[in-house]
Amino acid sequence: MSAAFRDLLETFPNPYPQRDYTIETVCPEFTSLCPKTGQPDFGTLTITYVPDEYCFELKSLKLYLQQYRNHGAFYEAVTNTILDDLVAATQPRSMSLIGAFTPRGGIRTNVIVEYRKPA
Amino acid sequence: MSAAFRDLLETFPNPYPQRDYTIETVCPEFTSLCPKTGQPDFGTLTITYVPDEYCFELKSLKLYLQQYRNHGAFYEAVTNTILDDLVAATQPRSMSLIGAFTPRGGIRTNVIVEYRKPA
Amino acid sequence: MSAAFRDLLETFPNPYPQRDYTIETVCPEFTSLCPKTGQPDFGTLTITYVPDEYCFELKSLKLYLQQYRNHGAFYEAVTNTILDDLVAATQPRSMSLIGAFTPRGGIRTNVIVEYRKPA
Amino acid sequence: MSAAFRDLLETFPNPYPQRDYTIETVCPEFTSLCPKTGQPDFGTLTITYVPDEYCFELKSLKLYLQQYRNHGAFYEAVTNTILDDLVAATQPRSMSLIGAFTPRGGIRTNVIVEYRKPA
Amino acid sequence: MSAAFRDLLETFPNPYPQRDYTIETVCPEFTSLCPKTGQPDFGTLTITYVPDEYCFELKSLKLYLQQYRNHGAFYEAVTNTILDDLVAATQPRSMSLIGAFTPRGGIRTNVIVEYRKPA
Amino acid sequence: MSAAFRDLLETFPNPYPQRDYTIETVCPEFTSLCPKTGQPDFGTLTITYVPDEYCFELKSLKLYLQQYRNHGAFYEAVTNTILDDLVAATQPRSMSLIGAFTPRGGIRTNVIVEYRKPA
Amino acid sequence: MSAAFRDLLETFPNPYPQRDYTIETVCPEFTSLCPKTGQPDFGTLTITYVPDEYCFELKSLKLYLQQYRNHGAFYEAVTNTILDDLVAATQPRSMSLIGAFTPRGGIRTNVIVEYRKPA
Amino acid sequence: MSAAFRDLLETFPNPYPQRDYTIETVCPEFTSLCPKTGQPDFGTLTITYVPDEYCFELKSLKLYLQQYRNHGAFYEAVTNTILDDLVAATQPRSMSLIGAFTPRGGIRTNVIVEYRKPA
Amino acid sequence: MSAAFRDLLETFPNPYPQRDYTIETVCPEFTSLCPKTGQPDFGTLTITYVPDEYCFELKSLKLYLQQYRNHGAFYEAVTNTILDDLVAATQPRSMSLIGAFTPRGGIRTNVIVEYRKPA
Amino acid sequence: MSAAFRDLLETFPNPYPQRDYTIETVCPEFTSLCPKTGQPDFGTLTITYVPDEYCFELKSLKLYLQQYRNHGAFYEAVTNTILDDLVAATQPRSMSLIGAFTPRGGIRTNVIVEYRKPA
Secondary structure (H helix, E strand, O other): OHHHHHOOOOEEEOOOOOOOOEEEEEEEEEEEEOOOOOOEEEEEEEEEEEOOOEEEOHHHHHHHHHHHHHOEOOHHHHHHHHHHHHHHHHOOOEEEEEEEEOOEOOEEEEEEEEEEOOO | OHHHHHOOOOEEEOOOOOOOOEEEEEEEEEEEEOOOOOOEEEEEEEEEEEOOOEEEOHHHHHHHHHHHHHOEOOHHHHHHHHHHHHHHHHOOOEEEEEEEEOOEOOEEEEEEEEEEOOO | OHHHHHOOOOEEEOOOOOOOOEEEEEEEEEEEEOOOOOOEEEEEEEEEEEOOOEEEOHHHHHHHHHHHHHOEOOHHHHHHHHHHHHHHHHOOOEEEEEEEEOOEOOEEEEEEEEEEOOO | OHHHHHOOOOEEEOOOOOOOOEEEEEEEEEEEEOOOOOOEEEEEEEEEEEOOOEEEOHHHHHHHHHHHHHOEOOHHHHHHHHHHHHHHHHOOOEEEEEEEEOOEOOEEEEEEEEEEOOO | OHHHHHOOOOEEEOOOOOOOOEEEEEEEEEEEEOOOOOOEEEEEEEEEEEOOOEEEOHHHHHHHHHHHHHOEOOHHHHHHHHHHHHHHHHOOOEEEEEEEEOOEOOEEEEEEEEEEOOO | OHHHHHOOOOEEEOOOOOOOOEEEEEEEEEEEEOOOOOOEEEEEEEEEEEOOOEEEOHHHHHHHHHHHHHOEOOHHHHHHHHHHHHHHHHOOOEEEEEEEEOOEOOEEEEEEEEEEOOO | OHHHHHOOOOEEEOOOOOOOOEEEEEEEEEEEEOOOOOOEEEEEEEEEEEOOOEEEOHHHHHHHHHHHHHOEOOHHHHHHHHHHHHHHHHOOOEEEEEEEEOOEOOEEEEEEEEEEOOO | OHHHHHOOOOEEEOOOOOOOOEEEEEEEEEEEEOOOOOOEEEEEEEEEEEOOOEEEOHHHHHHHHHHHHHOEOOHHHHHHHHHHHHHHHHOOOEEEEEEEEOOEOOEEEEEEEEEEOOO | OHHHHHOOOOEEEOOOOOOOOEEEEEEEEEEEEOOOOOOEEEEEEEEEEEOOOEEEOHHHHHHHHHHHHHOEOOHHHHHHHHHHHHHHHHOOOEEEEEEEEOOEOOEEEEEEEEEEOOO | OHHHHHOOOOEEEOOOOOOOOEEEEEEEEEEEEOOOOOOEEEEEEEEEEEOOOEEEOHHHHHHHHHHHHHOEOOHHHHHHHHHHHHHHHHOOOEEEEEEEEOOEOOEEEEEEEEEEOOO
16 A cells, blocks of 8 residues: 555655755645544654655655545554655665654644664 | 553554654643642643554543542652553553643642663 | 532622722633543633622632532533623623633634623 | 535534623644645634524534545635535624635735624 | 736636635745845735735736846835735725835834725 | 832933823832732733823832832732822823732732823 | 934935835844943834835934934933934824833833824 | 751652652742842742652742842852752752843843762 | 856955854845746755854855855755855865755755865 | 953852852843944853853953944954953853854854863
8 A cells, every 4th residue: 555655756866975964854734544533633744864866856755645645544653654665765874754743632642763774 | 559540551562663763642631639738730741652562542541641630649759650550551662751740839840750671 | 500619719809999900810720521521621711800899819719610620511601600600709890701722623612701790 | 515514514502692702713624625736725724703592513513624625625715615604504693714724835825704693 | 017017917706705805815935126236135925905806816926926036126115016016906895915024234124005995 | 008118219200291102111020928828929010101290210110119029918909009109109191000920829810900190 | 412313314205105004114223321320221113104205214224223322312212302303304194113122120111102293 | 047948948758769760840930139239139940850869848949949038149159059958958869950040231140050969 | 057156255264263163154035946947945044164264254155145046956956055165165174054945835845964074 | 452351351259169060141232343334233142151260240241241332343253252351251161152143134143162171
């Protein structure tokens, strides 16, 4: 299922592969569905990475994230899956993803996941 | 006493046990009673943990915390007890809990406790 | 039921009845129960009034509001009832009450009620 | 089309019809689709009304608003339509609706509509 | 000169001409050139109007405002000119425009202009 | 008692009596004692007035307010008394005083008093 | 003395005298000397006016305000004087000036003055 | 002199001595007198400590701090003295104290002191 | 292309080369064009460096950055290029550059690049 | 030149030389002149130090800083000079100074300098 979503991600060649530098992308309009209740969830995703050969293209990132709009996904699973997909697409030197979801029942949850390329 | 409360905590299997990642849960609606005066106390609890095999289920966390509503508890003791209960239920790789209580007599108190799984 | 709560409200003589002036009291630690679900609700009550012969005593206000801690009450009803009780106790020249409740299901609600002494 | 959505709105009898008072409901998780591009739009709706015989029920409001999730709607039209639906359901003494939408192309738009019951 | 810019503004029929309502559009990325020094100026334009038969189309507004990017214009003149152009294009019931410009030499300036359709 | 405090207030001639204008003085370091418990109270006083023939001198205002440091005074009474003293000293065209006191028992109180010179 | 300062103010013809509109200029870097102690005072001046035939030129305003840098001036007097000078230079339809000065001895003062052209 | 104040501090047994954890207590209502001028000083004290066998009791802390109300004390000295007194009373594993004082003459000062139990 | 822009950068001798210290320059008015769409982009550039023999001159920095106003440049490329140009001009001990761009399509991007002089 | 200014700095013996602790002093009212244009510059100086035998006296610091009011000084030079003067006067264990200057031409600059006593 994620495989299909993942195919939407497009990349372009990193214009400065000779330098370690950081790209931070903030997406405050992420929404998916709670698999238990079917109710919509909302959150802000913050992707921070050191690109290697490829950077992800922003428009394709947007389309990729929109696939979750009518898709059931738990907070912990969806955050890990999106990181996996972005890592698969860009093979970065390192990447982190913070999913900060809006409150439900007076409680709000952030999920923070990290990837580091094996040495 | 806490034993009974603790039984309310439910868990689900960590969907990504192969990766160290962090879940942060913020509960701004915690309330208990001061054991000396019987007056209500209010605070925000922030739980941050790296799950191992289990994650706590949010609805059961809410029910668990509501047990303190009519229960007498000092700041220092209740923060340590809740950490113990959450550690017992989820056996995390590490966990911290910050209890930030509202002012009394012009003075406010935060209690910060941490657990790290023995190597 | 409210009658019993209302009896807890104590007053003291307005020290400046010769002057129209305003007292604003903010109570950020109001909590009651949802009559449908039994779940706790939380809110901030702001009482603004022009006293006539009596002012309410703050400690008794606190005890009065604490009666709602384990009491089922809808937002609209409880805000109107508390205004009625405070008006009955102090017979003010005018009074308003704003109940600002915390979000539920991603939606938050404020209820604003006003009383003006008949000319 | 809106007729079908409107049927989801449920009401309950105003507990204090003898008093003019104000209910303000803030819904920060509104989302619909742009009819031109099919891209999701996001906004915060703030409904403020003086109820007459009926108040809208919050859970049904939430379900009603969720109908727009996969529905194409321009800012100006959707804000006016939702006001019409809420007025039809509750017949309030007055009602206003503010739709505050997130930026597109560096520009953000708010739409403010009001209804006042004919004397 | 402004005549040429003005031609870029496109409109669409007001979907609710039967109701007086307000559209507020905030454009934080306005930039023009100082006619004296040739240095760039920056500001946020806030347009607030009650449409009559026409609303301005947002994409065409953006293109219209971009014409000022390499155009010399004093704060007072450009704010009045843009209001005139928007009034000419949409013939609104009323419209106001606030230009809030960033500091120069430690001093910042806002210009507030209003139009009201003659009765 | 207040008479003695009041004597500390010094004035200087209003430099522009021909014009109605407003002076706003904010004193965030007011402290007095609760007459019931002997505990210190803290607050911010905001004095706003249209001077007639006299303005109060700021250093003398400070000394005057410091007299309350070890003086028992209820919120409502002290706010009215200070207004009376400032009115007596300066005979202004109008004056308001806001006392915004820090929370006690989770509740905070503001007292707003106004004076207007009889026509 | 002020006469000499006033001569520094330059004006330019109002580009839209046919319309009543408002110019607001905020100068956060005003400084003068306390005539009693010789110590520097600091403040933010906010000038808001409806121009008639003339607008003041910003660079000359800056030079004019810099004359106060080593000049002794009480808050009330300097705020009234600057308004008088700006009114004399521009003959506006109306003008207000707010001087918001930084705290001294824990107390801060704002002075608000207004001018309205006689009908 | 401090010896007498220090005697007011009461402690209770640390309920979790087996765990290193942190208690942070914020006291925004500290006031003392300047020994040179006799003028009141105001500040916020933040005490952060890892308790060993004892915690300080909050009511006694409040009474202890109130002893400084009419006591002359320089910022640097009073911050060090209060840390010494709290260390003497509770013998913590570590403790820090931040005194953040309000501005005087446009300048504000923070004093940060730390204690670490010898190994 | 950048070579031509780079020639605009002027430097002056570091007045304290004997000490490692940091200069941080914040430029909130950077604007360039998107090479794909031709639409303007906006961002804040923050340059932080430890100068060696030379510091860049602020006015020349401003002129240099203005060259990008009508120049097509991707976020990642332009941030790296500007760092290269500033490093070439000043040969600093170290330098970082953060480009924080405004949202497009609901997504915003920061690019963080660093240079460290080889030992 | 600085030598003469430096003589104004007075010190008092550190009351706790046996403990390493930190004093942080924030001066938001620093002003000097630009040597090139003669125009006033404004900034906030933050001095943070671990005193050894001496602390600087606050009133003398204020007088010292006021010497720069009509003195021409570049940002980088003045920040380094003031650090040198404060180090010469107090011989601290360590000291840092942050000069945060207000924007000029839309660009603002901070200079951060540090001193550490040789071991």
